[in-house]
Amino acid sequence: MTNNNQDKQAKPVTSSANAVPDTATGKPVEPAATQPQAKEKTSSSSAIILAVIAIVLAILLTAGLYWHGHNQTVAQAAQLAKLEAELNRQQGEQAALQSHLGKLDSSQASADEQLAGLSRKLLALDNKRPSDWMLAEAEYLVRMAGRKLWLEQDVVAAAMMLANADERLAALNDPGLVSVRQALAQDIASIKSLRKVDRDGLVIKLNTINDQVDKLKLTGIVMAQAAEPDHTLSESVTDWKENLKKSWAGFSENFVTVRRRDGKVEALISPQQHWYLAENLKGKLLQAQLAVYREQQAVFDSSLAQASEWLTNYYADDSVRQFMLEQIEQLRGQQIDVDYPEQFSAQDRLQQLLDDRLQRLLTGL
Template sequence: MPAPAAPPAAAAVPVLPARWIATSAAVLAALATAAAVLAWNTQQRVKALETELVKRQQDAGAEAAEARVAARSAQDVAHESAAKLAVLEARVAETTIQRGQLEDLIQSLARSRDENVLADVENAIRVAMQQTAITGSAEPLVITLKQADERLARYKEPRLERVRRALAQDLDRTRSAGVADIALLAIRLDEAIRSVDELPLLASIDRRRMSAPRSAPASAAPPASAPSDAESGAPWSERWKGVAELVWQEVRALVRVSRIEQPEAMLVAPEQAWFLRENLKLRLLNARLSLLSRQFDTAQSDLRDALAALDRYFDPASRRVNSATELVRQVQAQARLATVPRPDATLAAIATASAGR
């Protein structure tokens, strides 16, 4: 019998060589060592970085403190600079103003003689216009225009002839305006007011005439001549005729008949005469105040009342009464509202001549 076949041989198990294992262990050990060294280096670097960061943070804090101090210093310097700048700007502004004034002065000094004369004439005319507006009288403007014409006449300049012609036109217009001279009218009213106390009343004149002693008629013979006539042997008819004429003249002197135009003027009592004169003074004073305040309608009303009182209660045959009445009538005739014309032609001519056209 044949011998049985031998079983297949089992698969061979690889066996790691010991050298390879040792090499692997060495590699692992090297890697571990390298990792440890790397970790240690990393830790050292981290510590160094932390130390550097702390140092830099401290340096940064110090620099920040220094920066704050420097900022404060810079702020103080900025405030000082702003204050100095404001002072400088004020000085610059003052210098600019002074420079402008100096330039104006230089320009005024550099102007020609004619320009100075025209400027002076214009200023004088404007001042005269203000005075005329305040006083209501054309006299200041008339005087100023005359003086300006006389002043320009001394300069023989062709371009000033136009100004002189305009002055002549405005002077004629101002003179023909007929503006009331308030100052003169006030003086006349003052004279009339002062003379009121001396004006004779109609009632007082008639009383003085009635109380005056009657003079003996020239035709009547004195008592001493009666015996002479009787002794001379004159006829009785002539003697009775002379006695009758004497008696008739005495009777006529007892009764006096006259025409009275204003009966109320004769009824003024002596104690009422003072009130009558004071009322007339008040009328004239009111008219004076109305003239000074340019209220011509009120002044005319008061002047009419004053004239009516003078004509009614005072003696028209008295020279003082006639003088006072004439003063009041002159004031009434001249107290009229009139506008003083503006010298526009002269001002326009001066402006044209100053511009050199």
């Protein structure tokens, strides 16, 4: 009780004198709380707000740090997985490369072994059968003779090569080559029996004729011989009409002369046509030269025949034309094509003999 009384006594007593009257009701109104109490309430509210803000900031900062750390962890995990995959891929490639290198080493070893085996076989072949190389040389000479004959039409060179091949076979002194040598002798005889054509000589003659074309002269107009009129008068009275005609004809010849000419008259050609004629004649002679090397008998004969016809019809009969016609006539009787054999009978036999011996030697080592 005492304390309560003291408290009551300690409280300030507000007198009615200090009351402020209300303007609306006219009653007195109690004044507001004192200034220190208002300040204490304001500071406590600010502290609470600041504490709440600090807590919120701390929560946001913690959440941000957690989210950042989580993202870094996820990124690091993804990068680590990528590195592991790349490492696995490289390890796989390295294993495949090592396997491929192993196969290459095995192949190289096998190739070296085969090469060594072939070297040993070749050495043994060289030591045991050196004559087989001469047989190969003979087969090569026969093939080259065929090329000389069919591609170059060189009969002499082909015959010489076949003779050299027979010499190689004769040096072997092998009874098993008798049939091959017989076939080779037949081939040599068939070549030597071929007709010899002096192609270079024929071309030289044609070239000489061609050089004479520019010396030719065109033929002129040849008039047919005119018939002379008979003006002799008859002594018979019954021929008075004929005598009158002859007298009138003799009288009129002093004024106008009309003569009838029977026969073909060749006209002159222009200079341009003359140039074309000469060039065409040269072309025919050149065509005959090409036909000699190509063995085209029909082209050769037709070219010379056309050249001879042009010389006869368009050029004057002088010594140049006579020389050219004589030379062309001599050439027209020449035979330029040759019936070559299709192949040599010894070539297939030599090739088969070489294959059999080589196979036997390789399988026997």
